Amino acid sequence: MIGSACLPIVADVDAIRVDDVSAPGRARRVAGALAAQLGFTDTRVAEVEIAVTELGTNLHRHAREGMLFVRSVRAVEEAAVEVVAVDRGPGIANVEEAMRDGQSSTGTLGVGLGAVTRLADASAVSSEVGAGTVVTARFHRRRGACAELPGELAAGITRPIEGEDVCGDGYAVCDEGGRLRLMMCDGAGHGPLAAWASQAAVRSFHDDLSGGPGDILGRIHTAMRGTRGGAVAVADLDLERRTVVFAGLGNIAACVVAGGRKQSMVSVPGIAGYQARTIRTFDYALPAGAVVVLHSDGLTERWGAEERGGLFGRDSLVIAATLLRDMGVRKDDAGVLVARPTVR
Structure with a gap:
């Protein structure tokens, strides 16, 4: 369903329940297809897919009731893919440490949340031990092209x-x-x-x-x-x-x-x-x-x-x-x- 500001316009493209081993792959394909549709280069599409794979794999292996939301963000000349990962997992005791290079919050890809935040143009992580984690990541079509995609109130x-x-x-x-x-x-x-x-x-x-x-x-x-x-x-x-x-x-x-x-x-x-x-x-x-x-x-x-x-x-x-x-x-x-x- 569409949710929008005057500009940019945000649309919730898919909400993927990460409840089996195939879900991260589905999320990767949905995000990659959206990025390609929005005119991302092949390299940028691949970066979006890497980040979504990391998030999806983390949810599948270590979270409960994990979901990945894939969203499009459009302005007059710019566009972005936005991903929101939500879970009821164990939470992250030390978010700062989990973001460091070489750290993995899951032991899956060996790159952890640091890869997601490095590849994204804007991101946020909120985690509470015993309650779960929320990760948001926005990927612009062109890195740093944020003039028309400001932070939203x-x-x-x-x-x-x-x-x-x-x-x-x-x-x-x-x-x-x-x-x-x-x-x-x-x-x-x-x-x-x-x-x-x-x-x-x-x-x-x-x-x-x-x-x-x-x-x-x-x-x-x-x-x-x-x-x-x-x-x-x-x-x-x-x-x-x-x-x-x-x-x-x-x-x-x-x-x-x-x-x-x-x-x-x-x-x-x-x-x-x-x-x-x-x-x-x-x-x-x-x-x-x-x-x-x-x-x-x-x-x-x-x-x-x-x-x-x-x-x-x-x-x-x-x-x-x-x-x-x-x-x-x-x-x-x-x-x-x-x-x-x-x-x-």
Whole structure:
């Protein structure tokens, strides 16, 4: 399912469960094919494949419930392959040591995470002993070509229910400098028809961002008629006034996390595309250092900020992937969108 900023545009291409010996090879082929499609040179394609093989092999041999997410990132002239490795494995006691040349976190390829971070243009590793590890790595088509692919203030990730190839959850982001607008949609049901509903929400969001979250949500409601419909939420983060204006329809969970506390935001009952008798907006404070989280009901809401340690000081994508791993326990499509805005 597509998740996007005004630019770059991010698409979740595949979510691969690493549950047998063939999975790392499949992940390598998916990532390599995507890199070739995006115009990477043969040498750069091979580098992406090496890194994905290392990550996939590590997950297969030493992790529980490992998953590899392969994503495309596109701007006007630049493109990148993004890979997210998530597991419930034993964790890494000393991440810095695992990144050193010649070290192997798994004893597999003998090069460890150091190879992944050297080959990637941007990467992050978050690990907790006994809980698992999240690794993110972005590979540009041309090394160092990051001018059009800046670090994002917000990032999302989706995972389809087991047995489906596409996820019915979708998200979108638009960074307007002093404002950051977020949209999360949970298309009703699963599979292609649910994904179609979410895609209608994403298209409507990008077609017209005029007005506030209530106006945007109203247009999305109209655009989703003729689809299965779904739950939708829109948040407008004013980075100068440090406020969030929020409008939700249905069961998208949303909160502001700040100072070790989680403040839930209010959605009203309804189904976008079918029933929206009342669309209301609510205002919330956005303290310095706050993180805003939106997620579908594929993630349980029963989590507290105080028990997450230093997670909310990490990159947006690391936060999103960790929440998906730890809270995405329901047998359902799952999607989470995280914004970690800063004052500019």
